[in-house]
Amino acid sequence: MANDVHAVKEMVVQAGREMLRNGLVVGTWGNISARVPGGFVITPSGKNYLELETGDLVLMDLEGQVLEGSKPSSEYHLHLQVYRARADIEAVIHTHSVYASAHAAARVRIPASIEDLAMVVGGAVEVAAYALPGTEELARNVVMSMSDRWAVLLANHGVVGGGRSVREAMLVCQMVEKSAHINLMARSLGQPFELDREDAEQMRRNYLASYGESQIV
Numbered sequence: 450m451a452n453d454v455h456a457v458k459e460m461v462v463q464a465g466r467e468m469l470r471n472g473l474v475v476g477t478w479g480n481i482s483a484r485v486p487g488g489f490v491i492t493p494s495g496k497n498y499l500e501l502e503t504g505d506l507v508l509m510d511l512e513g514q515v516l517e518g519s520k521p522s523s524e525y526h527l528h529l530q531v532y533r534a535r536a537d538i539e540a541v542i543h544t545h546s547v548y549a550s551a552h553a554a555a556r557v558r559i560p561a562s563i564e565d566l567a568m569v570v571g572g573a574v575e576v577a578a579y580a581l582p583g584t585e586e587l588a589r590n591v592v593m594s595m596s597d598r599w600a601v602l603l604a605n606h607g608v609v610g611g612g613r614s615v616r617e618a619m620l621v622c623q624m625v626e627k628s629a630h631i632n633l634m635a636r637s638l639g640q641p642f643e644l645d646r647e648d649a650e651q652m653r654r655n656y657l658a659s660y661g662e663s664q665i666v
């Protein structure tokens with residue numbers, strides 16, 4: 450079990466570097482967490498991702514208490530509430546990527562008009578009502594608007610993506626960013642056509658059947 454926890458921590462650290470490298474955040478913004486026995490590990494507050502090590506991660510329980518480490522990300526409420534609400538989510542990533550944030554700024558949802566978005570998110574990416582960053586109110590709004598999907602936009606702020614692994618949560622955040630970019634371009638050509646809800650749900654089922662947890666992890 451100890452090795453598993455270490456492997457999860459390594460994935461979180463690697464994802465931090467990837468998030469920066471892929472331009473999903475700048476500086477120390479954004480945060481990453483993953484479930485471990487007894488709670489979850491989360492990136493610390495204000496630490497440069499290029500210098501982040503597994504020992505810097507903060508272990509929290511599902512009551513929001515710090516069990517190991519010092520100061521968790523200021524957005525820990527958001528991660529905590531997603532884990533409490535969604536037993537199917539094993540990892541959560543919060544980013545400020547540009548095209549998704551443009552939708553968040555305009556408070557415009559990203560429709561399920563692209564098949565791969567439907568596969569990994571399970572439908573459109575809705576916009577959670579505005580609340581100040583780091584608050585429990587923001588966390589509640591995120592859980593409500595995310596519903597049973599795997600990503601949500603935070604009004605005037607950014608994106609939250611969940612996954613069955615850290616790697617899948619990263620895939621979700623990248624897919625939301627790509628779909629936001631496509632939506633913006635499609636709107637310049639006309640009105641994007643949204644997939645039928647039933648078709649989108651079928652694609653999600655197909656994705657789950659084809660890409661089991663083991664293939665993603």
Ligand SMILES: [Zn+2]
Nearest residue numbers: 479543606607
């Ligand atoms: Zn943020």
